[in-house]
Amino acid sequence: xxxxxxxxxxxxxxxxxxxxxxxxxxxxxxxxxxxxxxxxxxxxxxxxxxxxxxxxxxxxxxxxxxxxxxxxxxxxxxxxxxxxxxxxxxxxxxxxxxxxxxxxxxxxxxxxxxxxxxxxxxxxxxxxxxxxxxxxxxxxxxxxxxxxxxxxxxxxxxxxxxxxxxxxxxxxxxxxxxxxxxxxxxxxxxxxxxxxxxxxxxxxxxxxxxxxxxxxxxxxxxxxxxxxxxxxxxxxxxxxxxxxxxxxxxxxxxxxxxxxxxxxxxxxxxxxxxxxxxxxxxxxxxxxxxxxxxxxxxxxxxxxxxxxxxxxxxxxxxxxxxxxxxxxxxxxxxxxxxxxxxxxxxxxxxx
Amino acid sequence: xxxxxxxxxxxxxxxxxxxxxxxxxxxxxxxxxxxxxxxxxxxxxxxxxxxxxxxxxxxxxxxxxxxxxxxxxxxxxxxxxxxxxxxxxxxxxxxxxxxxxxxxxxxxxxxxxxxxxxxxxxxxxxxxxxxxxxxxxxxxxxxxxxxxxxxxxxxxxxxxxxxxxxxxxxxxxxxxxxxxxxxxxxxxxxxxxxxxxxxxxxxxxxxxxxxxxxxxxx
Numbered sequence: 001x002x003x004x005x006x007x008x009x010x011x012x013x014x015x016x017x018x019x020x021x022x023x024x025x026x027x028x029x030x031x032x033x034x035x036x037x038x039x040x041x042x043x044x045x046x047x048x049x050x051x052x053x054x055x056x057x058x059x060x061x062x063x064x065x066x067x068x069x070x071x072x073x074x075x076x077x078x079x080x081x082x083x084x085x086x087x088x089x090x091x092x093x094x095x096x097x098x099x100x101x102x103x104x105x106x107x108x109x110x111x112x113x114x115x116x117x118x119x120x121x122x123x124x125x126x127x128x129x130x131x132x133x134x135x136x137x138x139x140x141x142x143x144x145x146x147x148x149x150x151x152x153x154x155x156x157x158x159x160x161x162x163x164x165x166x167x168x169x170x171x172x173x174x175x176x177x178x179x180x181x182x183x184x185x186x187x188x189x190x191x192x193x194x195x196x197x198x199x200x201x202x203x204x205x206x207x208x209x210x211x212x213x214x215x216x217x218x219x220x221x222x223x224x225x226x227x228x229x230x231x232x233x234x235x236x237x238x239x240x241x242x243x244x245x246x247x248x249x250x251x252x253x254x255x256x257x258x259x260x261x262x263x264x265x266x267x268x269x270x271x272x273x274x275x276x277x278x279x280x281x282x283x284x285x286x287x288x289x290x291x292x293x294x295x296x297x298x299x300x301x302x303x304x305x306x307x308x309x310x311x312x313x314x315x316x317x318x319x320x321x322x323x324x325x326x327x328x329x330x331x332x333x334x335x336x337x338x339x340x341x342x343x344x345x346x347x348x349x350x351x
Numbered sequence: 352x353x354x355x356x357x358x359x360x361x362x363x364x365x366x367x368x369x370x371x372x373x374x375x376x377x378x379x380x381x382x383x384x385x386x387x388x389x390x391x392x393x394x395x396x397x398x399x400x401x402x403x404x405x406x407x408x409x410x411x412x413x414x415x416x417x418x419x420x421x422x423x424x425x426x427x428x429x430x431x432x433x434x435x436x437x438x439x440x441x442x443x444x445x446x447x448x449x450x451x452x453x454x455x456x457x458x459x460x461x462x463x464x465x466x467x468x469x470x471x472x473x474x475x476x477x478x479x480x481x482x483x484x485x486x487x488x489x490x491x492x493x494x495x496x497x498x499x500x501x502x503x504x505x506x507x508x509x510x511x512x513x514x515x516x517x518x519x520x521x522x523x524x525x526x527x528x529x530x531x532x533x534x535x536x537x538x539x540x541x542x543x544x545x546x547x548x549x550x551x552x553x554x555x556x557x558x559x560x561x562x563x564x565x566x567x568x569x
Contacts, residue, residue, distance in 0.1 A: 035477055064479035075474030078568055079492050088488070089478040120568035136478075146477075 003029040004040070005200045011193070013143075016170050016177040018191035018208075020184065020219070026200035027180040031148050034178060035067045036060060048143050065093050068137030072149035074129040076121040082132050083108065083117040089139040107135040111165065127158035134165065138173075145169075147179035151186060159183075163190050184222045188273060194219060212278050213241055215307040224269045224280035231310030236285040236292045237266065241305040243278045251302050252283065259295055261286055352531075357539050360527060365547060367441055368523035371513045375448035376506050383453045383505070384498070386412070387460025388486060398472075398482050415454030420512045423451050424519060431519075444521030448512050456505040463497030464490050496566040503559025507552050514548075524548055 004026040011017040021027045032038035033045055036052050045052045047067060055063055076085050083104050090100045108114045111131040116124055121132065130150055137145055147166070151159040167190045169175050181187065187194045187208060195205035196218050204211060204218055211219040220241060231237045242251070256263045263283050270279035285292050289308050299306050386408065392398050393405040418426070424447040428438045431446040467490055475489045491498070514525025524544045532541025 037473065037476055061479035061481065064477060067477075069474070069477040071470055071474055073468070073470045075468070075470040077471055077489065077493060078468075079495060079566070088475075091488070092475075092478050092480045092484060122568055133474075136474075140478075 003200055004033065007197075007200075007202050009195060009202065009205065011144075011176060011178050013176055014170070014174050015192040016167070016179065016190050018187040018194040019178070019180045019197055019202075020182065020187050020194055020222075021180070021197035022182055025197040027197045028148060029200075030197065031146055031178065031180045034144075034146055035064050035069060065089065065140045066142050066144075068134075068140070068142040068145040070130065070133040070137050070145065070147050070150045072152050074121070074126075074133045074153075076129055076132055076136075078121055081118050081120055082113060082124065085121070085132050086135045086139060089136055093140055103139065107138060110138070110169075111135045125158070126154050127161060130154065130158075130162050131165065134162075134169070138169070138175075143174075143176060145175050145177045147177060147181075149181055150179065152181065152183065159186075160189070166190060184219075187219070188223060188271060192274070208273055209243070209276055209278065212273065213243055213305045215239075215241075215305055220280065223271055226267045226269075226280065226282050229266075229282065229309040232284075234287065236287060236289045236296075237282065237309040238285065238296065238299070239280060239282050239307040239309065240299060241278065241280045241307075242303075244276055249302070251299065251304060252281070254302075255295060255298060258298065261295070352537050352539055354539060357537075357543055360531065360540065361524075361543055361547065364522060364524045364527040364544070365551075367521070368510065368513050368525070368548075368551070371441055371444055371448060371516060371521065371523060372506060372509050374445050375452060375509050375512075376502070378445075378449040379452040379456050379505060379509070380502060382449070383456030384460050384491070386453060386457035387464060388490070390457060390461045391464045391490070392482075392486070398485060412454040412457055415451070416458065418451075420447070420451050421515050423447055424515065428519070439520035441516070441521045441523075443519055444513070444516035447519070448509055448516070451512055452505055452509050455508060456501060459501030459504065460494075460498060463494040463501055466497055467493040496563045499559060499563040499566060503556060503563070506555050506559070510548065510552060510555070 007026075007030060009017075009019075009030075019027045019030060029038055033040050034047065036045065040053070043053075047063070050063060052060060052063055077088065080088065086104045086107050087100050090103060095103065104117075105114070108117055111134050113128060113131050113135065116128060121129055124132070133150070134145075145166075150166075151162050154162060163186060166177060166179075170177055170190075177190075179186065179191070191208050193205070193207050194211060195202045197203065204214075206214075208219070211217045212223065214220070224241075226239065229237050229239075240251070252263050252265065255261070263285060266282040266284055268279065268281035270277060285295060289296070296306055296308065390405065390408055390412070393401040393408065395402050395405070397405075415423075424444075427447055427450055430450075431443050432438045434446055435442050437443050471489055471493060472485060475485050480489070513521070513523045514528070516523055517526030517529055524547055528541055528544040528548075531537040532544060
């Protein structure tokens with residue numbers, strides 16, 4: 001049995017990349033492959049241009065010192081103070097004592113925990129523990145931070161503050177973050193790119209914005225949960241995804257006026273994704289899809305992504321519809337995009 | 352016997368008991384910890400998996416623990432002679448005391464180490480720590496409260512074993528209780544030794560609890 005199979009991911013330098021999936025989807029295994037806590041049977045793991053599988057034990061340990069990792073249950077040493085925990089990786093790296101103390105102070109300052117330097121993990125809150133975890137992970141000035149469900153054990157407000165901290169560190173330090181999560185919200189809040197994993201495989205991946213605009217996208221479905229579409233005979237049910245400008249244009253009323261039809265709104269949602277506003281609306285038009293060909297074309301020309309429900313020929317048509325997003329019109333395949341300076345790329349098959 | 356005759360007997364015997372216990376405990380703390388660490392490291396999912404060695408060690412520990420101390424003491428007389436040059440006396444008693452206590456403490460060390468949060472070990476790995484660092488700075492250190500509690504229990508067991516040390520010519524309170532209190536019907540000696548033993552055990556337990564509690568960072 002392969003926990004992770006045929007996964008090909010490329011994380012670009014300086015971005016926050018989220019791998020979304022249910023428990024058991026293999027995302028944890030995937031993440032642990034990136035610092036070789038789990039060794040893939042075949043494939044390559046390249047971090048910051050270095051092929052980790054080719055390294056010896058000592059070299060691998062040094063490489064790990066340059067890859068920060070934070071954990072769902074924090075993984076703090078209960079017998080050490082907050083400062084002692086942050087000092088631990090520095091000891092491992094052989095940093096002299098005086099320098100260590102200074103660096104620990106800097107790191108605690110960075111995560112806003114200077115006051116709690118002398119506290120023990122049992123005396124601080126979950127959010128503070130994760131801040132200690134983050135400070136510790138940054139001790140070796142890593143270029144890459146791996147986050148293993150770092151907010152899953154935290155309440156919503158604490159989650160928000162930790163995500164904000166990650167976003168801030170990403171921007172200020174140029175830190176590349178690869179995180180795994182089962183929370184759609186995490187992807188929505190901070191991820192530039194995302195991949196969805198199921199049964200050990202990546203089923204979709206790319207920039208979050210592009211994924212949301214891609215018809216049939218699971219990410220979009222997860223983020224804009226609309227109920228299972230029931231198509232009444234003689235009607236056309238369409239999911240329209242819109243972004244930025246088109247979100248401000250009243251396409252529903254334009255459609256109704258232009259074609260003198262009644263447009264029924266069945267459901268919808270608008271989300272702020274990063275700086276963009278993306279929304280999805282489910283509308284019902286009178287008449288079969290064939291009758292509505294002009295109306296559908298109208299929507300596509302307006303720069304909207306259009307998905308038609310309940311057609312027998314839907315699957316066949318989906319491919320055509322895929323290319324219809326007029327704004328740039330790219331069906332991005334982020335997973336295989338290749339760039340020169342990508343600090344982190346994994347390609348592996350575990351069995 | 353009057354009480355004034357009993358007192359002079361008690362102090363040397365107490366000293367003997369404490370000496371035997373202290374020396375045996377010191378050896379046990381070192382060797383038992385080593386064995387306990389090996390038991391944890393060499394298991395299949397351990398940091399240094401050597402399952403065959405793990406099985407052998409586990410077997411040795413089980414045999415060591417299942418032998419009644421009295422029988423163990425007699426059985427290893429040749430070994431005792433090899434190490435101390437004699438099979439009689441307090442020094443000779445220390446060898447079986449140590450041999451009997453090591454497997455006992457090793458199991459307690461093993462249990463203590465297993466209670467260390469695997470997430471912490473995982474995190475240490477991710478930081479690039481070596482096995483040695485993980486054992487010294489994570490496993491043993493995180494398990495300290497458990498190790499101290501285990502050592503407390505072990506010390507008390509060793510005090511119990513010293514009572515049987517008389518069999519190989521060792522002294523101590525146990526021997527005093529048997530030779531005077533039981534064989535010569537000196538009830539006062541019996542009472543005094545029992546009270547002393549109980550007091551020593553309570554003191555050890557109290558000290559152990561105090562240290563363990565101080566090590567738990569709550």
